[in-house]
Amino acid sequence: MDLVAPAIILDRPQLAQNIGAVARAMANFGLTDLRLVAPRDSWPQERAWAAASGADWPLNAARVCETVADAIADLAFVQATTARPRELQLPVLTPREALERAHGEALQGLRTGILFGGERAGLETADIALCQTVVTLPVDPRFRSLNLAQAVIILAYEWRMRVEAGVPANFRPGPEPADAASLMGLYGHLEDELEAAGFFHPPEKKPSMVQNLRAALGRARFSEQEVRTFRGVVTALSRGRGRVLEKIARQKAQSSGKETA
Numbered sequence: 001m002d003l004v005a006p007a008i009i010l011d012r013p014q015l016a017q018n019i020g021a022v023a024r025a026m027a028n029f030g031l032t033d034l035r036l037v038a039p040r041d042s043w044p045q046e047r048a049w050a051a052a053s054g055a056d057w058p059l060n061a062a063r064v065c066e067t068v069a070d071a072i073a074d075l076a077f078v079q080a081t082t083a084r085p086r087e088l089q090l091p092v093l094t095p096r097e098a099l100e101r102a103h104g105e106a107l108q109g110l111r112t113g114i115l116f117g118g119e120r121a122g123l124e125t126a127d128i129a130l131c132q133t134v135v136t137l138p139v140d141p142r143f144r145s146l147n148l149a150q151a152v153i154i155l156a157y158e159w160r161m162r163v164e165a166g167v168p169a170n171f172r173p174g175p176e177p178a179d180a181a182s183l184m185g186l187y188g189h190l191e192d193e194l195e196a197a198g199f200f201h202p203p204e205k206k207p208s209m210v211q212n213l214r215a216a217l218g219r220a221r222f223s224e225q226e227v228r229t230f231r232g233v234v235t236a237l238s239r240g241r242g243r244v245l246e247k248i249a250r251q252k253a254q255s256s257g258k259e260t261a
Helices: 016-028 046-052 095-107 148-163 180-196 203-219 224-260
Strands: 007-011 034-037 063-065 077-081 112-116 133-135
Touching: 007 016, 007 148, 016 034, 016 046, 016 148, 077 095, 095 112, 095 133, 095 148, 112 148, 180 203, 180 224
Parallel strands: 007 034, 007 112, 034 063, 077 112, 077 133
Antiparallel strands: none
16 A cells, blocks of 8 residues: 655745745655645745755645645644644654654555644644644754754654665665685785784784784675785785895895995
């Protein structure tokens, strides 16, 4: 069964730019049903489409209503968003809890909606009374004012997490981790070179040092390619050390020859 996403209802929105930003937020997370209750500057408004940045479909299909009651007439479960405590005896939910409830209602085939107040004054208590729950965001009490589109996108995201949880399919999975045989080859290669360089000193501490190195490298979960790259690094370092030692030996030999002469 295809779930019907919640309708987004804006009560007396003031700015066309905010309506467009709401449409953009809705489109990001798969919501399409936009309802406008008595928009201050009438409807449609070209600035809304400009602010939507291409998310035109919620705006093209937007319904304009005179009252909140008209806007929610076909909905069975409506949640009101507000940051202010009210005298109403309604359940108060976080966005996550609220969209979990909305998802549950949608699973039963019921149509749901989320009601947002205007930018200046928010929702009237009489309109909240038409709803079944109150949704409030855990904002810092020092600054409770939240941009309309920001509030919408938080709830739209929570809906999306109910229906499309997980990494989007267009992200390719990472490479498989290397098998134990490849890792043991890396460990042995690195430890042999460290032994040649005199790293394991004093000798009695070598077992614990090897254990610590292997634990650290194991946590990295190298892929096969990363194992090959790391072994290449070890090889390059060991060859470079060999050239340095060879140069030092030549210099010593030359010095000895001069002193003999």
